[in-house]
Amino acid sequence: MKKISIIGAGNVGANVAVKIAERNLVKEIVILDIVEGIARGKALDLAESSSIMGFQTKISGTRDYKAIEDSQLIIVTAGYPRKPGMVRRDLVEKNSGITALIAKEIKENAPEAIIINVTNPLDEMTYLIYALGNFLPNQVLGMAGVLDSSRLCYFISEILGIPPQSIEATVLGGHGETMVSLMRLAKVGGKPISDKLTVKQIEEVIERTRHAGAEIVSLLGKGSAYYAPSAAVYEMARAIIEDTKRVLPCSICLSGEYGYEGIFLGVPVSLGKDGVEKIIELKLNSKEKEALNKSAEVTRKGIEELKEEYNL
Secondary structure, rough: OOOEEEEOOHHHHHHHHHHHOOOOOOOEEEOOOOOOOOHHHHHHHHHOHHHOOOOOOOEEHHHHHHHHHOOEEEEOOOOOOOOOOOHHHHHHHHHHHHHHHHHHHHHHHHHOOOEEEEOOHHHHHHHHHHHOOOHHHHEEEEOOOOHHHHHHHHHHHHHOOOOEEEEOOOOOEEEOOOOOEEHOOOEEEEHHHHHOOHHHHHHHHHHHHHHHHHHHHHHHHOOOHHHHHHHHHHHHEEEEEEOOEEEEEEEEEOOHHHHOOOEEEEEEEEEOOOOEEEOOOOOEEEEHHHHHHHHHHHHHHHHHHHHHHOOO
């Protein structure tokens, strides 16, 4: 892949740029931000590290959307961050206008690009980009499940005192308090998680994962998480850039899968150069399906509100 663009030069966007550049995954990265000088400054700072870190990726910063032309992948991180006391729904009013403008600009300047959205509320804003840009379902996906699953694995590893990489766990559903942690399928060293954790411990890690983002927001006081989110975006971007077909949980447009139609929801998908290349349907038990239904209903409600507001 030759060129990618990152819209939003905040902490998440900048950290994604660093990770992709330092691994020489692409030939060119464009960082775009509407605030004068921010994108150019961060791009220049990153470029000046190239001789030390040994990468050849061309880095540029701009506020001009024409610069994203010919991008094969676009990562959207622009928007207002979550603040203490805010729920994700509070971000709809602030971020929907920004997201709508970005969708329009991508459609005009890079209509064939694969788009990864990070702006919250994740599922609703990913839908808004998809609908306003009239993109194909495989083109647009949201980063949520990779982050939530990583957090879940870390919290389990804290309890067990083992490396997070030895834990397999997946989180589905909406990016918020209705996310669904599939603990029945979680494994530690290839063995069921129930062999290692008590029922109470499992309930505690599920609950902490649900509120992981809010926990960081509360601790920071100003701003929100960015190290783990940028790592999650990088993992998705790498699968697309290198065409690995890796299966990762992402928020995508469903067309009957899992029994849902026309909403964005986190499910496992195979990622490659064409974006979403295959949707993986897991066999859920009745309890898991009920939880996923509740998550889907919350997302559906948010999407219906956007449809009404934007006449979609």
